[in-house]
Amino acid sequence: MRIDGKGIANKRKDDVKVKIDTLKQEGKRIPKLVVILVGEDPASKVYVRNKDRACQYTGMLSEIIRLEDTISEDDLLNEIDRLNKDDSVDGILVQLPIPKHINEEKILNFIDPAKDVDGFHPVNVAKLFLNQGGLVPCTPQGMMVILDEINYDLTGKEVVVVGRSNIVGKPVALLCLHRNATVTMCHSRTQDLKSVCKRADVLIAAIGKPKFFNHEYVKDGAVVLDVGINRDENNKLCGDVDYEDVKDIASYITPVPGGIGPMTISMLMENTLKAYEKREEEK
Numbered sequence: 390m391r392i393d394g395k396g397i398a399n400k401r402k403d404d405v406k407v408k409i410d411t412l413k414q415e416g417k418r419i420p421k422l423v424v425i426l427v428g429e430d431p432a433s434k435v436y437v438r439n440k441d442r443a444c445q446y447t448g449m450l451s452e453i454i455r456l457e458d459t460i461s462e463d464d465l466l467n468e469i470d471r472l473n474k475d476d477s478v479d480g481i482l483v484q485l486p487i488p489k490h491i492n493e494e495k496i497l498n499f500i501d502p503a504k505d506v507d508g509f510h511p512v513n514v515a516k517l518f519l520n521q522g523g524l525v526p527c528t529p530q531g532m533m534v535i536l537d538e539i540n541y542d543l544t545g546k547e548v549v550v551v552g553r554s555n556i557v558g559k560p561v562a563l564l565c566l567h568r569n570a571t572v573t574m575c576h577s578r579t580q581d582l583k584s585v586c587k588r589a590d591v592l593i594a595a596i597g598k599p600k601f602f603n604h605e606y607v608k609d610g611a612v613v614l615d616v617g618i619n620r621d622e623n624n625k626l627c628g629d630v631d632y633e634d635v636k637d638i639a640s641y642i643t644p645v646p647g648g649i650g651p652m653t654i655s656m657l658m659e660n661t662l663k664a665y666e667k668r669e670e671e672k
């Protein structure tokens with residue numbers, strides 16, 4: 390069955406909107422997200438625009454800071470410093486990738502963990518590792534919400550994650566582990582990937598290769614979550630999974646577009662609201 394990520398995401402955004410409407414009615418401060426976009430990467434521009442639209446939709450305050458790709462590391466750090474200190478800002482997101490002359494690690498480590506709505510700061514990564522709350526990366530969190538929506542209990546299930554990125558593969562593996570799944574992480578060096586994937590009750594495809602996973606990788610009745618955003622031979626958006634080839638084998642499968650992608654943005658809204666609530670609580 391096709392999982393309607395877009396529909397689930399819209400429902401979750403509506404829930405955020407209701408909460409923000411209430412804050413407005415009560416005359417409270419409104420949560421604010423600031424997105425920093427460095428340079429002109431076309432895909433990043435689309436993602437940033439979509440994030441801005443989601444803020445408009447939910448009523449959250451939103452600011453996009455557009456910086457030249459020639460900006461120095463120090464100037465970018467200064468910008469983040471200003472936002473860290475600005476009490477009206479709840480969420481800071483630096484859209485990746487950033488230009489090569491800037492040290493990504495240094496930038497991400499400089500964002501106040503309390504405002505790190507991407508969940509990329511080592512403090513939040515450690516909290517995820519230890520299952521101590523904190524801000525969790527949006528895409529993996531979106532996948533957990535999807536599993537909740539289809540009432541899928543991960544306890545004892547075999548999850549195979551393909552792709553070991555810090556943004557998706559590693560965090561989603563931890564989230565599944567915390568839900569008592571048996572988790573296998575695969576990557577470019579994995580031997581006999583097909584037979585490992587074929588064991589999966591839940592297959593998470595996050596390698597960035599168009600339509601890589603066909604029916605040979607998928608067990609009958611598996612849940613398939615496709616994180617890929619690629620272009621196929623006709624320049625059409627497609628995932629890492631060959632949807633047409635797999636859809637009748639999988640019990641549930643997320644399409645691309647309209648699957649995991651919209652969930653990521655709606656989780657960003659939730660993370661910003663969560664950061665806001667926590668900061669208000671601690672005032």
Ligand code: GUN
Nearest residue numbers: 482483484485486507556
């Ligand atoms: N670029 C691609 N995905 C992401 C993401 O989740 N967060 C940020 N900041 N940049 C990205």
